[in-house]
Amino acid sequence: MERWRNVKNEKIKLIMQKRGFTFEDLAWLSGVPYSTLTKIGSGATENPGFAAMERIAKVLDCSLDEFTDREPMVPYDYADYVYRFKKLPDNMKEYIKYTIDSEYDQMIHSASSEKIKIKCFEFTNIVGGLAQYDSRIERDIMVSSNEISRACTFCVYLSTHVLFPKFPEGSLLGFRYDDDYDPKNGEIWIIMRGGFLFMGRVYKRNRDIYVKALNGTIDHWHINSHTQYKRIGRLVGVLREGEVDMPEDVR
Template sequence: MERWRNLKNERIKYIMQKRGFTFEDLAWLSGVPYSTLTKIGSGATENPGFSAMEKVAGVLDCSLDEFTDREPDVPYDISDYVYRFKKLPAPMKKYIKYTIDTEYDQMIHNTSHDKIKIKCFEFTNIVQGLAQYDSRIERNIMVSSNEISRYCTFCVYLSTPVLTPKFPEGSLLGFRYDDDYDPKNGEIWIIMRGGYLYMGRVYKRHDDIYIKALNGTIDDWHINSHTRYKRMGRLVGVLREGNVDVGMDAR
């Protein structure tokens, strides 16, 4: 197994303190055992496994060089990155902004124990108001632990204004997977058919269940049959409101 050498344990503890991390936080987020991390932090393990240190660096959002006395190997200064960013097409800019916002939110929430980790989906291909399921970007993100987030099984980041004004671009919506739950009038659900996701409000007509698109551009779907439609989850609340004026900046 490849080892990481020239490690300075005081550098790790300094970076952890600066980021507001404990060894418990680091173990939970990185998957590296707590006992391993404390031995590294105390200096008892001088040459830890490279894989473990790579995971730690990923969570602490730093270069592996920052764990040693070497200068971090960064090929460009900030002005070069800004120049390159401005040259990218609009969809790539949105993706990068979303990634930065997500990482920033995670860093802020890592300073508090009042947090919860939730699987988050972003759908990048929207066709006539429908999101293509295979276009999803999947991450685990940190959000405040509250009544809504504790009940969620996943959340969806809206990277488009397709559901505006009900849910503006940049909103983070919390859902609960309830495949056996009987939808009630007025509830908002995500339904999948033929590889595409449809988000709408449920209404009933006698024994039939229908879903009406929130954006009003798609015909109502009859969703009684589980063989034709899969119920992905029902909306339990908004974890974070978007801001149409700033687009991806949803802090």
């Protein structure tokens, strides 16, 4: 029988503790006998069978290397987040995947020597966290050509800190006009009602769709009805972030 050597019983018990497992739970879920598990956990069995350890690792959702002094292929912290992610409801998973995709695209495709022209809006009158649509200043600006900018139909320059800490003052946010697109949980949209714009994160409750303020200062907006609300655009990504001074190509 193949053995799994140099198992550290303290590491097994630590992972069990963080997962909230007892030896009884582990025995029931893994099929490994309780007596075998307690011997492994006490250190009495230093080199347990590989098959048993593989089943234990599967239940604890971790790498076999995490039971030894070897550097795991997937660090425990990441495995722990994966475990927690799997426990979340589907709408939260959608939000997290959307955020990861957006941040990854921004990181990979933010730099380019090529430039493209895109329409940029700045809103100068902010009332209670809402931007007055008629206060907009419209410009054509040049931005780096990348996957984010090519997917945009317009961008918004943040001349205030109203969306801090999510987006610092000076950020340039890229949006896509998608009026017929069904908003997904976690996406950030600009919504217009009564001449004012509200930027927030979409979440769904049964058949209802709401937009929640990014800074928590504005009541949720219910956006099921197209007769009362207009979806202006969906955030594609950040074209530039955190410049306090007005960028030269936006002046």
